[in-house]
Amino acid sequence: MQTILGRRTRILxxxxxxxxxxxxxxxxxxxxxxxxxxxxAGGVELVKAGQLTTCTHLPYPPFQSEIDGKVQGFDxxxxxxxxxxxxxxxxxxxxxxxxxxxxAFLNSGECDLAAAGMTIxxxxxxxxxxxxxxxxxxxxxxxxxxxxxxxxxxxxxxKVAIGAQAQTxxxxxxxxxxxxxxxxxxxxxxLNGLRSGQVKAVVIDYPVVQGWLKTKANADAFQVAEQxxxxxxxxxxxxxxxxxxxxxxxKALAEAKSDGTYKTLYEKWIGPYDESAASAxxxxx
Numbered sequence: 001m002q003t004i005l006g007r008r009t010r011i012l013x014x015x016x017x018x019x020x021x022x023x024x025x026x027x028x029x030x031x032x033x034x035x036x037x038x039x040x041a042g043g044v045e046l047v048k049a050g051q052l053t054t055c056t057h058l059p060y061p062p063f064q065s066e067i068d069g070k071v072q073g074f075d076x077x078x079x080x081x082x083x084x085x086x087x088x089x090x091x092x093x094x095x096x097x098x099x100x101x102x103x104a105f106l107n108s109g110e111c112d113l114a115a116a117g118m119t120i121x122x123x124x125x126x127x128x129x130x131x132x133x134x135x136x137x138x139x140x141x142x143x144x145x146x147x148x149x150x151x152x153x154x155x156x157x158x159k160v161a162i163g164a165q166a167q168t169x170x171x172x173x174x175x176x177x178x179x180x181x182x183x184x185x186x187x188x189x190x191l192n193g194l195r196s197g198q199v200k201a202v203v204i205d206y207p208v209v210q211g212w213l214k215t216k217a218n219a220d221a222f223q224v225a226e227q228x229x230x231x232x233x234x235x236x237x238x239x240x241x242x243x244x245x246x247x248x249x250x251k252a253l254a255e256a257k258s259d260g261t262y263k264t265l266y267e268k269w270i271g272p273y274d275e276s277a278a279s280a281x282x283x284x285x
Contacts, residue, residue, distance in 0.1 A: 055111035135179035163199035
């Protein structure tokens with residue numbers, strides 16, 4: 001049975017419980033940053049005055065997840081740098097991942113950008129403009145330690161059920177290898193599917209698996225059967241033609257890589273620093 005994508009949108013900012021959870025990613029500006037205008041530093045036009053509104057899909061650790069009542073992660077920290085340069089705060093909206101392929105929330109003016117551990121693909125470039133790559137990613141096949149599964153090819157030969165997060169390149173890759181994966185709405189749901197025995201293996205981004213295996217219970221129960229180099233790179237997205245915001249994001253990324261901030265954030269959220277992640281070539285717009 002497949003898990004259907006939820007159609008929820010949550011604004012994450014600080015407010016009362018009855019109004020819903022809202023978290024504002026940390027930045028140094030005051031609450032009235034922007035002076036009531038939607039034009040930020042450098043002439044960047046924003047959908048809401050005084051804030052850089054980011055669409056994401058939670059949870060997706062270590063890139064973005066709710067920790068101690070606040071949305072945090074590698075993506076969040078990098079976009080905070082761009083927000084600071086613009087003189088505004090970052091506000092995060094939790095939205096269905098399917099919208100990132102189409103750019104729906106960017107086109108409707110609900111978000112300025114999307115940051116969701118999203119792989120740069122030619123198909124997605126038709127609908128959105130990508131920033132320069134900020135992370136080199138691989139896929140991983142995670143299995144129960146007692147499963148006996150040694151690789152994706154082995155899983156296929158044994159005709160075991162595998163799972164993946166819906167609308168992701170991991171799911172696309174599994175389908176391309178001849179699987180009909182069970183689709184789960186979130187990364188948490190993927191892990192729960194493996195834990196409950198609904199599937200015997202899952203294909204998902206390796207950094208996510210690394211985060212899971214930091215927990216002793218997960219490390220005791222599961223293991224990486226195969227790490228799959230698919231040549232993927234992550235990028236942030238903006239509405240097509242939003243060149244000023246794209247330039248601001250790329251500038252923040254370039255400065256972070258040159259002054260050591262990127263390395264510091266990488267080691268905090270991802271793990272041992274991978275030099276290739278900082279030397280990724282710019283993507284074509």
